Amino acid sequence: MTIKPPFGRVMRDTHFSFHPSYTPLNHGSFGAYPRLVQEEQDKFTKLAAERPDTFIVYDLPNLIDESREAVAPLLGVPVHEIVFVPNATTGVNTVLRNLKFEQGDVVIHFSTVYGACEKTLSSIAEMMPLQCESIALSYAVEDEDILRSFRERVASVREAGGNIRLAMFDTVLIFPGVRMPWEDLVLACKELGILSLIDGAHGIGHIDLTHLGTVGPDFFVSNCHKWLYTPRGCAVFHVPIRNQHLIRTCLPTSHGYQYIDRPEVLVKSPFVHLFEFVTTIDYTPYLCVPKAIEFRKKICARVAESPGTEVMRGDSGIMNQCCFTNIKLPFTLRAQDKLSVSDTGDSIGPSEVSRLQKWLNLTACKEFDTYLEIAPRAGAMLVRLSGQIYLALENFEWVGCKLKELCDRARTGEFRN
Amino acid sequence: MGSDSEIQNPPGGSTKQMVKFGKSLRKDFLFDDNYLNLNHGSFGTYPRVVQSAMRSFQDKAEARPDRFIRYEYPVLLDESRAAMAKFLNVDVSTVAFVPNATTGVNTVLRNLAFAPKEKILYFATIYGACEKTVEYIVETTPAEAVKIQYTYPVEDDWLISEFERVVKAEEKAGNRVKVAIFDTVVSFPGVRMPFERLTQACKDLGVMSLIDGAHGVGHLELDLGKLDCDFFVSNCHKWLYVPRGCAVFYVPVRNQDLMRSTLPTSHGFTPRPKPGLATIRNPLPPSSKSPYVTNFEFVGTIDNAPYLCIPTALRYRENLGGEAAIIAYSQNLAREGAALVAKSLGTVVMENKTGTLGKCCLSMVKLPLVADAMKTSAKTEDVGGLIVSWFSATMVRDYNTFIGIFFYGSAWWVRLSGQAYLELEDFKWAAETLKKVCERAKKGDFLDPVQAKL
Numbered sequence: 080m081t082i083k084p085p086f087g088r089v090m091r092d093t094h095f096s097f098h099p100s101y102t103p104l105n106h107g108s109f110g111a112y113p114r115l116v117q118e119e120q121d122k123f124t125k126l127a128a129e130r131p132d133t134f135i136v137y138d139l140p141n142l143i144d145e146s147r148e149a150v151a152p153l154l155g156v157p158v159h160e161i162v163f164v165p166n167a168t169t170g171v172n173t174v175l176r177n178l179k180f181e182q183g184d185v186v187i188h189f190s191t192v193y194g195a196c197e198k199t200l201s202s203i204a205e206m207m208p209l210q211c212e213s214i215a216l217s218y219a220v221e222d223e224d225i226l227r228s229f230r231e232r233v234a235s236v237r238e239a240g241g242n243i244r245l246a247m248f249d250t251v252l253i254f255p256g257v258r259m260p261w262e263d264l265v266l267a268c269k270e271l272g273i274l275s276l277i278d279g280a281h282g283i284g285h286i287d288l289t290h291l292g293t294v295g296p297d298f299f300v301s302n303c304h305k306w307l308y309t310p311r312g313c314a315v316f317h318v319p320i321r322n323q324h325l326i327r328t329c330l331p332t333s334h335g336y337q338y339i340d341r342p343e344v345l346v347k348s349p350f351v352h353l354f355e356f357v358t359t360i361d362y363t364p365y366l367c368v369p370k371a372i373e374f375r376k377k378i379c380a381r382v383a384e385s386p387g388t389e390v391m392r393g394d395s396g397i398m399n400q401c402c403f404t405n406i407k408l409p410f411t412l413r414a415q416d417k418l419s420v421s422d423t424g425d426s427i428g429p430s431e432v433s434r435l436q437k438w439l440n441l442t443a444c445k446e447f448d449t450y451l452e453i454a455p456r457a458g459a460m461l462v463r464l465s466g467q468i469y470l471a472l473e474n475f476e477w478v479g480c481k482l483k484e485l486c487d488r489a490r491t492g493e494f495r496n
Numbered sequence: 497m498g499s500d501s502e503i504q505n506p507p508g509g510s511t512k513q514m515v516k517f518g519k520s521l522r523k524d525f526l527f528d529d530n531y532l533n534l535n536h537g538s539f540g541t542y543p544r545v546v547q548s549a550m551r552s553f554q555d556k557a558e559a560r561p562d563r564f565i566r567y568e569y570p571v572l573l574d575e576s577r578a579a580m581a582k583f584l585n586v587d588v589s590t591v592a593f594v595p596n597a598t599t600g601v602n603t604v605l606r607n608l609a610f611a612p613k614e615k616i617l618y619f620a621t622i623y624g625a626c627e628k629t630v631e632y633i634v635e636t637t638p639a640e641a642v643k644i645q646y647t648y649p650v651e652d653d654w655l656i657s658e659f660e661r662v663v664k665a666e667e668k669a670g671n672r673v674k675v676a677i678f679d680t681v682v683s684f685p686g687v688r689m690p691f692e693r694l695t696q697a698c699k700d701l702g703v704m705s706l707i708d709g710a711h712g713v714g715h716l717e718l719d720l721g722k723l724d725c726d727f728f729v730s731n732c733h734k735w736l737y738v739p740r741g742c743a744v745f746y747v748p749v750r751n752q753d754l755m756r757s758t759l760p761t762s763h764g765f766t767p768r769p770k771p772g773l774a775t776i777r778n779p780l781p782p783s784s785k786s787p788y789v790t791n792f793e794f795v796g797t798i799d800n801a802p803y804l805c806i807p808t809a810l811r812y813r814e815n816l817g818g819e820a821a822i823i824a825y826s827q828n829l830a831r832e833g834a835a836l837v838a839k840s841l842g843t844v845v846m847e848n849k850t851g852t853l854g855k856c857c858l859s860m861v862k863l864p865l866v867a868d869a870m871k872t873s874a875k876t877e878d879v880g881g882l883i884v885s886w887f888s889a890t891m892v893r894d895y896n897t898f899i900g901i902f903f904y905g906s907a908w909w910v911r912l913s914g915q916a917y918l919e920l921e922d923f924k925w926a927a928e929t930l931k932k933v934c935e936r937a938k939k940g941d942f943l944d945p946v947q948a949k950l
Contacts, residue, residue: 098559108779109561109797117558128526128547131539132898136888137950168796172760179636194777195796199761201776205768206609206637254779304797312798328632331602331759336628339635358598358625359539359733360741361799437781440566450562454777 083378087471094378095469102449104478106465107256107281107403110305112371113378119370120310123363139362140355146368147351150303150315153283153372155292160319162354163303163365164329165312167280168195170300171247173316173330174276175199178244180209185241187232187273189225190215191252196278212236212243217457222260226267233271245274250288250301251281254454256403256463258286265296274298274322283307283315284375286401297322304364306402308371313364316354323350329357379468402467408453408460409486410435427460431495435460438494439485447481515816517825518919524812525917532897534926536913537686537711537858540734542809549808550739553801566781569800570793576806577789580732580744583713583810583819585721590748592792593803594758595741597710598625600729601677603745603759604706605629608675610639615666617659617676617703620645623683626708630677642666642673647905649848652690656697663701675704680718680730681711684902685846686858686911688716695725704751710734713744714813715857716823726751733802735857737809742802745792752788764791822916826857830914833923834859837912840927841934846909857915863901863908864934873940883908886942887933893950895929 084093094113097103103111123142127134143163151158164170175186176199186200190213200211214232216225229246236243246268250261261277268275276298282288284306291299299317303309318326328336335353337343345352413419416428427435432455439460443451452463462482464475488494515521524543527533533541542550553572557564573593581588594600605616616630616639634641644662646655663673676698680691691707698705705725712718712730714737720728728746732738747755757765763778766787783790816822831854834845838861846860847853871879880903887901887908900911910930912923941947 096555096558101560101563103561105562109557109565111558111561125526128541129528130531130892130896130898131533131541132535133531133892135539136898137892165798166796168762169760194779195760195762195765197776198757198763198765198767201767202757202761202765205756254777302797310799312796327635331599331625332629332632333598333625334628336625336632338628338631358596358741359731360595361739361802364799433782440781444563444567448560450560450566452562452779454779 086379086468087473088469090378091469094374097469098448100448102447102474102477103467103469104464104474105450105452106467107253107305107463108450108452109311110302110308111467111469112304112308112310112367113374115374115378116308116310116367116371120363120367123366124361127363135359135362139366142366143355143362146365149369149372150283153288154299154301154315154317155289156317156319157292159348159351160317160323162316162318162351164300164314164316164354164357165360165364166304166314167278167300167302168193168199169330170298170314170316171196171276171278172199173326174298174300175203175245175247176330177326177328180207180244181242182208183210183240183242184208185210185212185236185243187212187214187229187236187243187246189213189248191249191254192247193249193253193278193280196247210241212241219457222263225260226263229264229267230271233273243271243273245276245297247276247278249281250277250279251285251401251403253280254452254463255405255456255461256281256401256465257405258401261296262290262294265294268297269295280314281305281401281403291317295319303368303371307368308374309367310364313368318350320350323348326350326353329353331358333357402465404464404466406462406464406482408462408482410460410489412455412458412460414458432460435489435494439489442485442488443481449478449481451478451482517816517822517916519917519921521816521917528896530896532922532925533915534912534918534922535898535900536915537683537734537911538898538900539740540731540737542733542737542739542805543812545812546737546739546805546809549805550801553804554799557799557801565800569804570781570783572804573793573800576803579806579810580713583718584744584746585719586746587749589786589789590746590752592745592747592789594729594743594745594792594795595798596733596743597708597729597731598623598629599759600727600743600745601626601706601708602629603755603757604727604729605633605675606759607755607757608704610637610674612638613671614639614674615671616641617662617666617673618643619655619678619689621648621679621682621685621687621689622677623679623708623710626677639674640671648685648687648846649853651848651850652693652852655690656693659694659697660701663703673701673703675706675726677706677708679711680707680709681715681856681858683710684900684911685860685904685909686711686856686900686913687846687853687860688856690852692723695723698725710743711856711858714819714822716827716855717820720746724748732806732809736806737812738805739802742805747788752786755788755791758791758795760796762791762795764793764795766791816916823857825916826914827855828914829918829920829923830854830857830859830912832920833912833914833918833926834861836920836923837861837910837927837930840924841930857913859912859914860902860909861912861930863910863930865908865937867906867908870937870942874943880908882948883937883942886948887937889948889950890933890936890941891929893947895933897926897929899926899930 282301714735
C-alpha cells in the first residue's frame with residue numbers, strides 16, 4: 080500500500096467503489112469502505128467457504144482477537160475490555176436489556192437521542208417498570224447549557240423520588256451532527272453516581288477517542304462501519320472490568336452465556352467468551368478492523384483532519400469539531416397548518432413537512448444521484464452533510480447549487496404534486 | 497440408489513436438465529479441492545452462483561449506499577419474503593427474516609410476557625444456545641422452565657405421550673405451560689423429531705408451539721400452512737444454500753401482536769400509544785407495510801445481502817431437480833452412508849423401532865470407543881469432552897475434513913450430513929478415516945496436548 084493519493088476525487092477513484100455519477104455526501108448514515116478493505120474481507124470469505132468448520136471454529140476466534148488488539152489503542156482501553164457487536168443499536172440494547180429495572184428507576188437521555196435507542200427504552204418499559212426522562216436540546220445549544228440542563232434534570236428527578244440508574248448520550252449527535260461534551264457528561268455522571276452509557280455510533284474514526292479509557296464511561300459502543308472504514312456491521316463494545324458482571328448475556332443469548340450455578344472452565348475471561356461467538360452470522364466485518372486501521376495510517380496520512388472543516392467555518396454559525404456540517408435550508412416551517420397573517424405563502428405547515436422531506440430525498444436521489452440527509456429540527460429544515468477523504472470542496476459547492484435548485488422548486492409547490 | 501445418482505424424470509416435469517448429484521457437483525461450490533465437507537449441518541454452504549448474487553448486492557450497496565439500503569433493499573427483501581412464503585405455503589404477511597434460528601428463538605421468548613406459574617417447556621435435546629436463552633429468561637422474568645429428559649433412541653409415540661403427561665402434570669400442580677420449544681431436526685444428536693404431531697398436541701393442550709426449525713427449509717418437506725404452529729424459524733444458510741446469516745421467521749397473523757420488538761429494538765418498533773407521547777424520529781423512508789413486516793425490515797445496520805439471495809438459491813435448487821429431488825437424495829445418502837460407516841466400524845446407527853429418527857439429512861453413528869476404557873487411560877472424568885476436542889482438531893489438521901462428534905449417553909457418536917455434493921464413496925472414505933482416528937484414540941493420542949490443537 081504505497082499509493083497516497085490526495086484527498087478528494089483522486090482518493091475516491093483510487094480507493095472507493097462509489098458509482099462514478101454518485102455524490103456520496105451522507106457517509107454518516109451507513110459509512111463506506113475502501114477496496115483494500117473489501118479485498119481483505121473477500122480473503123476471509125474465501126477461507127470460510129473453502130473450509131467452513133475449520134474457519135469458523137478454529138480461525139475466527141484468533142482473528143477476532145487480532146481485531147480487538149488493533150482497536151483497543153484507539154480507545155485507550157485494555158484489550159480485555161473490548162469485544163465486537165454488529166452495530167451500536169445492538170450494543171445499546173445489550174446494556175439496557177441486561178439491567179434489571181425496578182419501580183422508581185429512571186433512565187435519562189437527551190431529546191437528540193437516536194430513534195432506535197429511544198424505541199429500545201420504550202420497548203423495555205413495556206415489560207419492566209422503567210421511566211425515561213428526556214432533556215430537551217434545541218439546535219445551536221452551548222456545551223455548558225447541556226451540562227447545566229443535565230444537572231438540573233438529575234436534581235429535579237431525584238427530588239421527585241426517582242432513582243436515576245443510567246444516563247445515555249452520544250459522542251456525536253446523529254442529527255444535527257454536532258459533537259457532544261461527552262467527557263464532561265461522563266465526569267458529571269461519576270460525580271452524581273449515575274451509570275453512563277455512551278452511544279458512540281459516530282465515534283471511532285470520527286473524533287479522537289484515545290482518552291476514552293482515562294475518562295472512563297461505564298459502557299461505550301461505536302460503529303466501526305461508519306467512520307473506521309470497515310464493512311457493515313461491526314461495532315466496538317467497551318465495558319470496563321468493573322462493570323462486566325452487569326452484562327449477563329449477549330444479545331441474543333448464545334453459547335457464551337454461563338449458567339449462574341454451573342460456570343464452565345474458560346480459556347478467556349467470561350466477558351470476552353460471552354461475545355466471542357454470538358449466533359451464526361457473517362463475522363468477516365469484525366475481521367477487517369486491522370486492515371481498516373492500516374489503511375487509515377498508511378494511506379490517510381492526515382487522519383485527524385477532514386476537508387469538511389473548511390466548509391464548516393462558513394456555516395450558519397455552528398461550531399463543530401466533527402465531520403458533519405448542518406445547513407439550514409431556506410424554508411419557513413409553521414407551527415400550525417393554518418396560515419396566519421404573518422406567515423409567508425411559501426411556508427410549510429406541520430402536516431406537509433414529511434412530504435417535503437420525502438420529496439427532497441427522492442428527487443435528489445433520482446435527479447442528482449446523491450442522497451441528502453434532511454430532517455426538520457427546531458423549526459427549520461436541516462441538511463446534514465458528511466465530510467470525508469473522498470470528497471473535496473467542489474462537491475460541497477456542487478451540492479450547494481443543487482440544494483438551491485431543490486429549494487426553489489419546492490417553494491413553488493412542486494413537492495405537493 | 498447407487499453412488500452415481502442421476503435424477504430421472506424429476507417431479508414437476510421432465511424438461512429439466514438431468515443433474516448428476518455427488519462429487520461432480522462440487523465444482524458448483526467453493527470448497528478447497530483438498531477439503532471434504534462432511535458437516536454441512538453446522539454452518540451450511542452456498543454455490544458460486546449464489547456468491548455472485550451476494551457480491552452483486554454488496555456492490556450495489558457500495559455504489560450508492562443510501563439509495564440501495566433505503567429504497568432498493570426493501571423491494572428486494574419483499575421478493576425474498578414472497579419466495580419463502582410460497583415455499584412454505586403461507587401468506588407473505590407472515591414471513592420476515594432474522595439472521596439465524598437462535599435470534600428467532602430469542603425474539604419469541606423475550607417478547608412473551610411471562611406471569612408467575614407460567615412455564616417454558618423444552619426437550620432434553622434442545623440446541624445449547626436455546627437452552628441458555630431459556631435459562632436467561634427464567635433468571636430474569638417470572639417464567640419457569642420444565643425439561644423433558646430422555647436419551648435417544650426413543651419412539652415417537654413415547655415422546656408425544658410424555659409431552660402430554662408433563663403438560664397435564666403441570667396443570668394439575670397449578671402451573672401453565674405457556675410455550676413449548678421443539679425442533680424439526682435436532683442438532684445433536686441429528687435426528688428427526690415428530691414435530692407435526694407435537695404441534696397438534698400443543699394445539700390440543702392449549703400450549704403455544706415454538707419450532708426451532710434450524711434444520712428445516714431445504715432439509716425436509718415443510719408445509720407451514722398445514723402445520724399451523726405458533727412460531728417458526730428456520731436457517732436458510734444451512735440447507736437452502738444461502739450465505740450466513742439468514743433465517744426465515746414465520747409468525748401467523750394471530751400472534752403478530754405478541755412480537756412487540758425485534759432483537760435489538762430498532763426503527764420499526766411502534767410504541768404503544770400514550771397521551772402526550774411525541775413521535776420518535778425514524779430516519780428511514782416511511783413504510784406502508786404492516787407493523788410486523790416493518791418491524792423486521794431493518795434491524796440495526798448489518799449486511800442484509802444474505803436475505804436477498806433467496807430467489808437465486810431457490811432457482812439453483814430448481815435447476816438441480818427441485819426440492820423433493822434434493823431432499824430425497826440427501827436423506828437417502830445420509831442413511832446409506834451411515835449404514836456403511838456403522839458396518840465398517842462394527843457399530844450402530846442411532847434409530848428407533850419405527851425408523852423415524854433417520855428421516856432427515858443427518859445421521860448418527862456410534863464410534864467403537866468404550867467410555868470406561870478411555871476413562872481409565874485418561875485418568876480424568878471429562879474424557880468425553882477431551883476426546884471430542886482432540887477428535888475435531890485431528891480431523892481438521894490431519895485429514896482435511898470436519899465431522900461433528902458428540903459424547904452422548906456414555907458413548908461417542910459422529911454426525912454425518914447427506915448432501916447433493918456428496919456420494920457414497922465419500923462415506924467410504926469417512927469410514928476409513930474414522931477407523932484410523934479411533935485406533936489412534938485407543939492408542940492414547942488424545943492425551944497428547946499438542947494434538948488437541950491445530
